[in-house]
Amino acid sequence: MDIFKKKESNVQSYAKNFPVVFSTAKGSWLYTKDGDAYLDFLAGAGSLNYGHNNAIFKMALLEYIDKDGITHGLDMHSEAKAEFLSALQTYIFEPRSLNYKVQFTxxxxxxxxxxxMKLARKVTGRSNIIAFTNGFHGCSYGALAATGNQHHRGGAGMGLSGVTRLPYEGYAxxxxxxxxxxxxxxxxxGLDKPAAVLVETVQGEGGLNAASNEWLQRLAKICKAHDVLLIVDDIQAGCGRTGTFFSFEPSGIQPDIVTLSKSIGGYGLPMAVVLFKPELDQWKPGEHNGTFRGNNHAFVTAAKALETYWADDEFSQHIQQRAEQVTQAIQKALRMYPTMFTCLKGRGLMQGIECQSGEISDKIARECFRLGMVIETAGPDDEVVKFFCPLTISESELEQGLTIFAQAVENIASQYIKKAS
Structure with missing residues (x-):
């Protein structure tokens, strides 16, 4: 551990909560160099929806590398990109009657x-963006301006503007x-007419606050009536995390713009895209670019993910079944420990349990780690224990993780009882 303490910046966060050296990973498991196994209920913060080192993706990637397939190609055409775009059209857009252009960022x-955000401002000629309380959209300046969390905003070192914040559903x-x-x-x-509204249907970092279908439909209706673009940030909630490929599908809305990253690459390889309605494609060539907007290795595994898991509804059914397991475990904990917990949060395999305080959730997460499971917290005060296992997790593995959680809660509860007595 000395090299990390001596050379790595204090900005690291997950490493402080899970102070071991991981060496290998497979499926829903992480392994240290000493051979200790940890069940992964973090899944790369949603970047590993299909598990670690998915065998199907790995084989496709190894074959591609072995034949000297393009690794880096800026935004030039490649076979790997064509195959991904074709898979996206066949398995995602067409079955959902969606017509989006794709931008690789x-x-x-x-x-x-x-x-x-830039595209919305360019198309409308307006600068204001509506964002919501407890929203999280990233830590670069524009995205950070739309992020509510004061801890992250505090790292900016300057004022953040261009965003008007409104209460999310259920806020106060x-x-x-x-x-x-x-x-x-x-x-x-005093409200400057906005270019767009930026919203998460389930606020991942904000505490797993889930908007209802009715609320999302109302929001979409308001945006359409006032010529305001609707952007859904599906970076954490998308790619099946809530049970459907896009988190907004159950509401029936069709956003003007959708952002995807994290698990869109399938294998955990870096990749991000913006989807938008064709009439919004008003970019000039190179107006928003980036050296690494052509990760062909990610295109290979992304295409394989869509082909393998989204050709029918079998995977969605699996997610819904595992989600019910999590729901039942959370409801049981709520019944057994009403003084420790307040409510269930989120939906799909993006659920959590809200604790009475951040102190309780922190102790539970630490105890889970001691018992062999990696799990994090979320919310304004980190008061929500966040269940974020790979979507491919088996019924027995999920039960094992939920048992670890239950044991951790029991251990922490006994400490509170002793303290009270």
């Missing part, structure tokens, strides 16, 4: 958000959409 979610019992619509219709409200 720098390979991070925050870069996709930057591109989406305020009807944020009624407020939004009223302000749009009032010439004296």
């Amino acid at each position: 720098g390979p991070t979610g925050t870069n996709a958000v930057e591109a989406a 019992d305020i009807d944020g959409l009624a407020l939004f619509e009223t302000m749009l219709c009032d010439n004296s409200s």
